[in-house]
Amino acid sequence: xxxxQILFWVxxxxxxxxxxxxxxxxxxxxxxxxxxxxxxxxxGHYILLNAQFLAIVNLIVYAGAIMVLFxxxxxxxxxxxxxxxxxxxxxxLTGAVAGGCFMMMFVSLVRQAGDMQAKTAQVTDGNIGLxxxxxxxxxxxxxxxxxISSVLFLSAMVGxxxxxxxA
Amino acid sequence: MNNVLHFAWLVPFFPLLGFLVxxxxxxxxxxxxxxxxxxxxxLLSFLVSVWIFLQVKGGNTYVAEYFPFINSADFKIxxxxxxxxxxxxxxxxxxxxxxxxxxxxxxxxxxENSAHFARFFAYLNLFVFSMLLLVMGANYVVMFIxxxxxxxxxxxxxxxxxxxxxxNYAAKKAFVMNxxxxxxxxxxxFWMLAKLGxxxxxxxxxxxxxLTTADATIIAILLFVGAMGKSAQIxxxxxxxxxxxGPTPVSALIHAATMVTAGIYMIARSNVLYSLSEVAQHLVAxxxxxxxxxxxxxxxxxxxxxxxxxxxxxxxxxxxxxGLGVGAYTGAVFHVMTHAFFKALLFLGAxxxxxxxxxxQDIRKMGGLKxxxxxxxxxxxxxxxxxxxxxxxxxxxxxxEILAAAYAHNPIYWGLGVAGAAMTAFYMFRLxxxxxxxxxxxxxxxxxxxxxxxxxMTIPLMVLALLSVVGGFIGIPEVFAKDAHALHHFxxxxxxxxxxxxxxxxxxxMLMGISVAIAAIAILYAINKFSKKPELGEPAGLGNVLANxxxxxxxYDAVVVKPLHGLSVVLKNVVERSGIDGxxxxxxxxxxxxxRQLRLLQSGQVGAYLLAMILSIVVFMLVWFNDGTIMNLLxxxxx
Amino acid sequence: xxxNYYIFLAMALxxxxxxxxxxxxxxxxxxxxxxxxxxxxxxLLVAFxxxxxxxxxxxxxxxxxxxxxxLFVFFIMVVAAAEVSVGLAIIVMMYRNVHSVDINxxxxxxx
Numbered sequence: 060x061x062x063x064q065i066l067f068w069v070x071x072x073x074x075x076x077x078x079x080x081x082x083x084x085x086x087x088x089x090x091x092x093x094x095x096x097x098x099x100x101x102x103g104h105y106i107l108l109n110a111q112f113l114a115i116v117n118l119i120v121y122a123g124a125i126m127v128l129f130x131x132x133x134x135x136x137x138x139x140x141x142x143x144x145x146x147x148x149x150x151x152l153t154g155a156v157a158g159g160c161f162m163m164m165f166v167s168l169v170r171q172a173g174d175m176q177a178k179t180a181q182v183t184d185g186n187i188g189l190x191x192x193x194x195x196x197x198x199x200x201x202x203x204x205x206x207i208s209s210v211l212f213l214s215a216m217v218g219x220x221x222x223x224x225x226a
Numbered sequence: 227m228n229n230v231l232h233f234a235w236l237v238p239f240f241p242l243l244g245f246l247v248x249x250x251x252x253x254x255x256x257x258x259x260x261x262x263x264x265x266x267x268x269l270l271s272f273l274v275s276v277w278i279f280l281q282v283k284g285g286n287t288y289v290a291e292y293f294p295f296i297n298s299a300d301f302k303i304x305x306x307x308x309x310x311x312x313x314x315x316x317x318x319x320x321x322x323x324x325x326x327x328x329x330x331x332x333x334x335x336x337x338e339n340s341a342h343f344a345r346f347f348a349y350l351n352l353f354v355f356s357m358l359l360l361v362m363g364a365n366y367v368v369m370f371i372x373x374x375x376x377x378x379x380x381x382x383x384x385x386x387x388x389x390x391x392x393x394n395y396a397a398k399k400a401f402v403m404n405x406x407x408x409x410x411x412x413x414x415x416f417w418m419l420a421k422l423g424x425x426x427x428x429x430x431x432x433x434x435x436x437l438t439t440a441d442a443t444i445i446a447i448l449l450f451v452g453a454m455g456k457s458a459q460i461x462x463x464x465x466x467x468x469x470x471x472g473p474t475p476v477s478a479l480i481h482a483a484t485m486v487t488a489g490i491y492m493i494a495r496s497n498v499l500y501s502l503s504e505v506a507q508h509l510v511a512x513x514x515x516x517x518x519x520x521x522x523x524x525x526x527x528x529x530x531x532x533x534x535x536x537x538x539x540x541x542x543x544x545x546x547x548x549g550l551g552v553g554a555y556t557g558a559v560f561h562v563m564t565h566a567f568f569k570a571l572l573f574l575g576a577x578x579x580x581x582x583x584x585x586x587q588d589i590r591k592m593g594g595l596k597x598x599x600x601x602x603x604x605x606x607x608x609x610x611x612x613x614x615x616x617x618x619x620x621x622x623x624x625x626x627e628i629l630a631a632a633y634a635h636n637p638i639y640w641g642l643g644v645a646g647a648a649m650t651a652f653y654m655f656r657l658x659x660x661x662x663x664x665x666x667x668x669x670x671x672x673x674x675x676x677x678x679x680x681x682x683m684t685i686p687l688m689v690l691a692l693l694s695v696v697g698g699f700i701g702i703p704e705v706f707a708k709d710a711h712a713l714h715h716f717x718x719x720x721x722x723x724x725x726x727x728x729x730x731x732x733x734x735x736m737l738m739g740i741s742v743a744i745a746a747i748a749i750l751y752a753i754n755k756f757s758k759k760p761e762l763g764e765p766a767g768l769g770n771v772l773a774n775x776x777x778x779x780x781x782y783d784a785v786v787v788k789p790l791h792g793l794s795v796v797l798k799n800v801v802e803r804s805g806i807d808g809x810x811x812x813x814x815x816x817x818x819x820x821x822r823q824l825r826l827l828q829s830g831q832v833g834a835y836l837l838a839m840i841l842s843i844v845v846f847m848l849v850w851f852n853d854g855t856i857m858n859l860l861x862x863x864x865x
Numbered sequence: 866x867x868x869n870y871y872i873f874l875a876m877a878l879x880x881x882x883x884x885x886x887x888x889x890x891x892x893x894x895x896x897x898x899x900x901x902x903x904x905x906x907x908x909l910l911v912a913f914x915x916x917x918x919x920x921x922x923x924x925x926x927x928x929x930x931x932x933x934x935x936l937f938v939f940f941i942m943v944v945a946a947a948e949v950s951v952g953l954a955i956i957v958m959m960y961r962n963v964h965s966v967d968i969n970x971x972x973x974x975x976x
Contacts, residue, residue, distance in 0.1 A: 067866055071874050078881040078901055087893055094897050097878070101904050104871075108915045113938050117907075120942050125900070125949050132953050133893060136960050150833070154887025157840045162880035164847045169872050171851070178868040180912045181919030187931050188911075196932040197939070208943045215947035219954040832968045836886055 063182055066107055074100035087133045091126055098122040108180065110188030230281045231290040233274060234307050237317060238358040240271040244351035252344035260340065261332040264347030268328050268354055272321035279314045285719055287311070289364050289428065296367070301423070306364035308427055312720045315559065315713075316361040316491055319566050323483045324354045326686035330574050331475040333682035334581060346386060350479065353379035357484050361491060365426040366415045369492065373411060373456065376485050377404040383480060384472040396471035403465035407455015411492075414448035417441070431498040439503060446499050446506030450513075453489030459547060460517045463540050464779055470532040474577030477532060482539050482569035487562045490546045497555045497721050511551025511635070515642055518544025520776070522649035526656070527772035530587050531576045534657045538613065539569055541650060545628055548643060554631030555721045556714045560701045561624035563713075567697045568612040568621060571690035575606035578679040578687065579661060583672055589657060594666040598676045601684045603662050605691040610658045612694040614651035614745050617738075623698035626738055630703070633737055644741045651745040655752035663757035703734070871912035878905035892956050892966040896949070903945050907938045914938075 077096035084090045098121045105114035169175060186192060197205055244267025248260050255263070282288070287310035295305040307313075328350060335346055356379055360372025378401075385397030418425055421441050422433050434442065453459070458466035458481075469481050480486070493500060493510065500507055518541045525537035542565050549558035580587055582599055596603045612619040615626065625647060633640035666673050678684070701713040771777065827838075878901060885898030914934025921930035956966055963970045 063866070067870070071870075074874065075877055075881070078878055081894075081897060081901065082881065082885045082888065087891060090894055090897060094901065097901060098904065101908050104874075104908055105911055108911050110911050110915070110935055110938075113907075113911060113935055116939065116942060117904075120946055121900070121904070125946060128949060128953055129893065129897065132957060136957070136966070138891075138893065138966065151888045154833075154837060155884050157837060157844065158880050158884030158887060160844045161840055161883055162876055164844055165876045165880075166873060168847065168851055169869060169876070175868060175872070178916055179919065180866050180868050180871055180915040181922070182866050182915070185915060185918050185922060185931075187914070187918050187929060188935060192929065192932060193935060193939070196929070197936055200933075201936055204940060208940060211944065211947050215950050219950045222951070222954040222958050225958065833887065833890070840883060840887065 063107065066103070067182075070100045070103040070107065073097075074104075087138050088130065091129050091133065094129075095122045095126050098126070105188075107182055108188065109183055109185050112188060112190045112193050230278060230286075230288050230309055234278060234288070234290045234309050234362070235292065236274045237271045237278070237321070238355050238362065240267040240274075241351040241355040241358065243267060245348050245355060248344045248351060249348035252341045252348065255340070255344055257332075257336070257340045257343050260344040260347050264351055265325060265328040265332065267351055268321055268325040271354070271358070272318075272325050275314065275317040275321045278309060279318055282309060282311055282314050283716070285311075287719060289426075291364070301419075303365060303367050303425060305368060306426070307362040307368075308364035309362070310720050311717050312491070312495060312559065313361050315563065315717070316487075317358065319487075319563055320354060320357050320361065320484050323566050323570050323690070324350075324357075324479060326689055327475050327479045327483070327570065327574065330478075330577070330683050330686040331473075333680045334475055334577055335473060346383075346473070349379055349382045349386070350476075353383065353480065353485070357488070360488055364428075365424075366418065366430075367425050369495075370408075370411060370415060373452070373488060373492075374408065376456070376480075376488060377401060377408065380404070380469065380480050380485055383476040384469045386472055386476065390471075393471040396465075396468040400465040400469045403462050404455045407452045407462055410448045410451025410455070412452075414445050414452065417445050417448060421445075427495065434498050434502060437499075437502065442499055442502040443505050446496070446503045447509060449492060449496055449499070450506060450510055453493055453547075454513070455489075456492075457486045457489030457543050457547070458517075458540050459489070459513050459543065460520060463517060463521065464775075464782060466540055467533050467536040467775070470530070470536050474532065474573060474580055477536070478570045478573030478577065481536065482573050483566040486539060486543055487546075487566065490543070490550065490558055490562050493547075493550045494555050494559050494721070497550075500550070501553070507551050507553065509551070510547050511632075511639065514544045514547025514549075514551055515639060515646075516544070517541065518548060518646045519642060519649075520544075522646045522653065523772055524775045525653040526649060527769050528653075529590050529773075531579065531589050531592075531657065531661065532573070532587055534589075534653060535569070535572055535576055538572075538650065538654065539565075541646060542569065542613070545625060545643065545646070548632055548639065549628035552628075552631045552635040552639065554628055556701075556711075556717050557624065557627035557631055559717060559721075560713050561628055564612070564620035564624040564694070564697050567690055568609045568619075568694040571605060571609040571687060571694050572613065574683070574687055574690065575602050575609060578602040578683055579606075581679055581683070582676050583668060584675060586668060586672065589660045591668045591672075592661045592666075593664040593668075594662070595676065596662040599662075599678050601678060601687060605684075605687040606662070607658060608691045609694055610654045613654055614749055615647055615741065616745065616749075617742060618698065620694050620696070620698035622742070623701050623703065626741065627701065627703060629741060630734060630737060633733075640737065644744055647741055648744045648748040651748040652752045655749045656756050659753050659756035663753075868912060868916050871909060875905045875909035875912070878902075878908070890967050890969060892959065892968050895968065896952055896956070900945065900949070903941060907941055910934050910938050910941075 074097050077093045077100060080093040081090045081097065084093060098117060102114040102117045102122070105111070105117060244263050247263050248255065252260075287308075289306055289308055291304045291306040293305050294302060296303040328347070331346065331350065335343055338346065353376065356372045356375025358372070360369050360376060363369040363372060381397045381401040384400050385394050387393050415425055418430060421437060422430055424430060424433070437445070455462045466481055466486065470477055472480070500510070521537045521540035521544060525534050525541065528534045528537060542561070546558045546561050546565070549555070549561060579592065579595060579599065579602060582595070582602070583592060586592070608619070612621040615621045617623075629640055629643045629647070632643050666676075668676075701711050703711065774780075827834075882898040882902035882905065885901070886895050889895055889898070911934065914931040916931075917934070918928070918931030921928040959970070960966055
């Protein structure tokens, strides 16, 4: 087992444990912090897959900006105390079982797909994840969606302001 | 001679116009205007009929084709009129007698208010129109249109006084009975179409020889079923006596002179088909004879003046069918004509009596009207003599011709026919004597008011009486004078050659002598018995059975109506209420209940929706990728 | 690395997100679980991108196959950012109106 495998397993374990902790934490602030841990682990995976640009964007946009926004809202509304009313046990159990079934289904489907078994993802190698290559593609082939996403941002901003202004 | 084709349509057109004018203008027209329109329409079409009669007198026949009625690929039914000797004769009878009855009605119905008066004349005109269509149609479909129209008008006119439930029931009964017969007629048309592909008279009769005997028999019998309904033969005759619920002129027009002869007309028209099928001919003869006797026995014990005449009509129609059955088509048509004269006369005479008696119809409450109603009395007497078959009145010639043909066919037919004729003479003179002789038995008030009818009623009576007396001379049998049977010559182009009478003249004289003698004895006996001492009490024994019409209505009630009614009750209460209603209401309730339950799913809880979504995805995947692996995997996990 | 490993990891993260959405009532936590699911998908997209790229490079060293997968991730992040801004605005609104972020109060559509 080389260093890559070890890193993969460690990052996977961190991601899963942190994700579970997001659910289990009573305090929303802790949930946010655990989620940031998940994002760090996923960014680690990105680096492992040599997708450096996305790894950085993930950290900056998600773990940085978005999660800070979450934290900001939680703090603003003073929700950091564990005031969340709990669902009753049966509903929780039902949810968990449903989610479990959901996962089971996908897992079995993947196991069933024969041609997936031998495929591998290129790790620590390949250069498409580099900013240079992605940037070329983004500003040539994907320039229109890129511009449209700017319109999306503008409208999202306007929307957020309008909603926020309404008393 | 295209003139005939150009003007023939006028014959039914005038009554139709009269119907529209009177029917649509019933709230605006005065009674006299209605009377003029109603009578005028029929008079005009009578004049055209006379003209047509003169055209076809020489032996010409025409088919006037106006427009395609049904046109579908090879299947063509034109709207066409058949103008020949048979139809022109019927046209004369219908429009001529129809006109007299219209005239009579203007006086008879004068008590009605003007809207109802106009309605009555509209119906009468519509009836005449339908009847003319029936007679003039050049194929069975046009005839069927008229046939149905006649049935409808009969329904409308019997139920004319619709305020009375009993009359409405009578109207319904007539309609339903007619419908049963109509079904037979309709099936006959279909059979004809299936086998010959055409319904036009000319084509049907020319191709009839190609039919197998079985097909010809089936068509003939089905047609006869139609005739049974319309012409009131056993077993579909019961509507006719009940149809006396309508105003008396209606009884005279529809149920004596014209509508009931439609069946005779149809069979006479289809004589080619009948001559192909011996079975059908025998059936017609036997049913006719049975009806003649059966109705005559019932008539003996009836006390309602119109009922007696109604059963007498049924009985006379039986004679006509006997004539048709034994191949004496001319005789049957001849009897239709003379019967139209004297039966219209008798009905109108009865109407005059009823009018005078203020709508009293029970002969037990009449009596001694001879002096008070001289014209009515005299004309009624002439009608009675004519129907009894006394020479030289019209009934003698026509009835005798049928009886002679029956004798040639089978002497038993003749014997039974003479018995029926004797009964006819007996009950007619029972009616006559009870009504006109003896003491007046009505109330004092009625006695005070009894008066002779106005001239609008007596003139038709006199005209019809004249016709009843002399009408027979167009058909003088060969035994009296050679080649004197004008009607026979006139009709020969449209009727198949009849079986020649191979009787000796002496035999024929003897037959006539016997029937006249028996009828005369019956007349004298009846006058003697009833003029002094009419039977006023309730009849007993066989008389009671006869007075109750052999309990045929009760029999039909028990055999057909009651079971049907019982079935309907069961269907209504059980099948309809708990079955159909249960199903319908159950569906509603189920949906209602289901929606109440389903409504709970719409809790508004986002969590619940999400859960449903996830579960749906799981189920979807299970179904979509279900090739066993998932279950295997789950099994493995469980193990 | 075998692609299956990535798939299973992404599945697990996604399912955890699903379970979180189903079991929690706090709108913000639910929102975070949605982000978790998005990230699981992102991870999978990158993994597939590398899988295809690896296969294509074996034939052609200069191949650019797989770039679009990573660009998709980029766009998902863009959309997620926009979504979060609007979503959080809505949550703030909701808190102002009902003084709670419990999604059980979000049943006003019912009537």
